[in-house]
Amino acid sequence: MSEAELLADEARYCSFGDTVHYVEPPKVFERCQGSFLFDGRGVPYLDLQMWYSAVNFGYANPRLNAAMKHQLDTLPQIASQYLHASKIELSKAIAEDALRKWDQKGRVHFNVGGSQSIEDSLKLVRNASAGKSLMFAFEGGYHGRTLAASAITSSYRYRRRFGHFGERANFVPFPYHFRGGRGIDKEAYGELCVKQFARLFETEYNGVWDAKAQQCEYAAFYVEAVQGTGGYVIPPANYFAGLKRVLDRHGILLVVDEIQMGFYRTGKLWAIEHFGVTPDILVFGKALTNGLNPLAGLWAKEALIGPAVFPPGSTHSTFASNPLGTAVGLETMKMLAETDYASMVREKGAHFLQGLRDLQRRHPEIGDVDGLGLALRAEICEADGFTPNKRLVDRMVDIGLAGDLGHGSDKLGLVLDIGGYYKNVITLAPSLHITAEEIELGLILLDQVLSRAKRDLG
Numbered sequence: 001m002s003e004a005e006l007l008a009d010e011a012r013y014c015s016f017g018d019t020v021h022y023v024e025p026p027k028v029f030e031r032c033q034g035s036f037l038f039d040g041r042g043v044p045y046l047d048l049q050m051w052y053s054a055v056n057f058g059y060a061n062p063r064l065n066a067a068m069k070h071q072l073d074t075l076p077q078i079a080s081q082y083l084h085a086s087k088i089e090l091s092k093a094i095a096e097d098a099l100r101k102w103d104q105k106g107r108v109h110f111n112v113g114g115s116q117s118i119e120d121s122l123k124l125v126r127n128a129s130a131g132k133s134l135m136f137a138f139e140g141g142y143h144g145r146t147l148a149a150s151a152i153t154s155s156y157r158y159r160r161r162f163g164h165f166g167e168r169a170n171f172v173p174f175p176y177h178f179r180g181g182r183g184i185d186k187e188a189y190g191e192l193c194v195k196q197f198a199r200l201f202e203t204e205y206n207g208v209w210d211a212k213a214q215q216c217e218y219a220a221f222y223v224e225a226v227q228g229t230g231g232y233v234i235p236p237a238n239y240f241a242g243l244k245r246v247l248d249r250h251g252i253l254l255v256v257d258e259i260q261m262g263f264y265r266t267g268k269l270w271a272i273e274h275f276g277v278t279p280d281i282l283v284f285g286k287a288l289t290n291g292l293n294p295l296a297g298l299w300a301k302e303a304l305i306g307p308a309v310f311p312p313g314s315t316h317s318t319f320a321s322n323p324l325g326t327a328v329g330l331e332t333m334k335m336l337a338e339t340d341y342a343s344m345v346r347e348k349g350a351h352f353l354q355g356l357r358d359l360q361r362r363h364p365e366i367g368d369v370d371g372l373g374l375a376l377r378a379e380i381c382e383a384d385g386f387t388p389n390k391r392l393v394d395r396m397v398d399i400g401l402a403g404d405l406g407h408g409s410d411k412l413g414l415v416l417d418i419g420g421y422y423k424n425v426i427t428l429a430p431s432l433h434i435t436a437e438e439i440e441l442g443l444i445l446l447d448q449v450l451s452r453a454k455r456d457l458g
């Protein structure tokens with residue numbers, strides 16, 4: 001079938017509700033390898049977002065693909081009431097890592113996607129707090145699109161058509177230094193943001209705290225340590241420790257959503273490890289299987305998830321802990337244990353960030369660049385370096401996807417993802433296996449798409 005025929009059939013037969021066509025016509029790819037996607041003409045596109053961080057270890061990663069193929073030939077499917085080794089070994093690998101890092105016993109629980117695992121975490125929280133159903137979450141936070149997950153996701157846009165099936169979170173400002181703390185030192189801004197949150201508990205008249213009963217109306221705070229969809233916003237280093245002190249003082253659980261930033265995206269297994277706090281519940285997904293299988297899950301402290309409090313059947317999905325997913329997930333954990341990803345990601349991240357800073361010096365429209373490991377951001381603005389410029393960044397995406405950029409004699413494309421509160425941030429999540437040459441190529445292509453976009457828009 002030709003691409004034109006495929007697109008016509010898509011327009012006729014596919015729901016548009018489960019996707020967003022960011023470019024018209026939508027792009028069709030045929031093949032992937034390493035850091036590249038290939039279109040029907042065989043043109044390679046350097047992918048600097050890797051399926052929103054689901055493919056941290058490169059497309060068609062030989063080791064992880066082999067684990068999938070091996071499982072396909074041995075035990076590809078089995079009902080969840082029966083056990084298989086990789087489910088148990090993967091749970092153990094994650095739980096032992098948490099025990100080592102945080103001195104906390106806990107258990108691991110699987111489901112079929114990030115949103116579903118967020119829902120499972122909501123059950124744990126409600127169960128532990130005698131059914132309290134109110135949560136804190138961040139402005140700019142994203143936790144998924146099922147009904148309960150979108151109730152704690154900041155955008156009203158995701159809820160508008162569907163009414164309220166779960167109580168909407170109380171959305172607290174994220175410590176977004178570039179937009180919220182200009183002129184203030186970043187650490188001082190972190191302290192200020194903690195103080196602003198702590199103010200809620202000063203008197204019962206601030207709406208959330210009963211000092212006599214020593215009870216908060218809100219059961220948990222849902223956080224991304226580095227905001228993903230919100231635009232790869234990196235908080236001040238001192239912020240989460242301060243926040244956790246306030247939460248502990250008021251009996252509020254900390255749920256850390258690592259679905260996008262987990263599995264070494266930021267240079268540590270979990271992004272929250274950069275900030276020196278211990279989560280009560282940690283939710284993961286995406287790169288666990290390098291995007292090969294929709295497996296996600298959570299780790300929770302024993303007191304929240306032990307069988308006495310969270311008995312069999314508390315959640316269930318036919319495909320939860322399916323053996324293809326857990327086999328690849330286990331191989332991912334083994335690979336992470338055998339290779340020094342921390343140094344590798346730190347070094348590659350520093351190289352990329354340096355290049356972005358050079359680019360920023362040449363283009364005043366890049367208002368902010370920042371990065372933690374290989375979670376990098378470039379905020380595209382007007383020439384004043386501050387006013388968000390969505391039109392310019394949209395044009396950059398279109399130019400990248402047209403697949404006619406040049407470097408040497410070959411045609412090339414560039415895959416970029418856009419996030420941020422004003423949809424003006426290039427959120428860069430390259431393969432963690434990206435080579436130094438590919439980083440240089442990425443910087444050249446970014447320069448090309450930005451220069452062309454500026455020219456196009458005059």
Ligand SMILES: Cc1ncc(COP(=O)(O)O)c(C=O)c1O
Binds near residue numbers: 115116145229285296
């Ligand atoms: C931080 C975060 N939480 C939750 C989700 C939802 O996960 P899923 O799309 O697998 O349901 C995502 C997906 O992008 C995410 O980035």
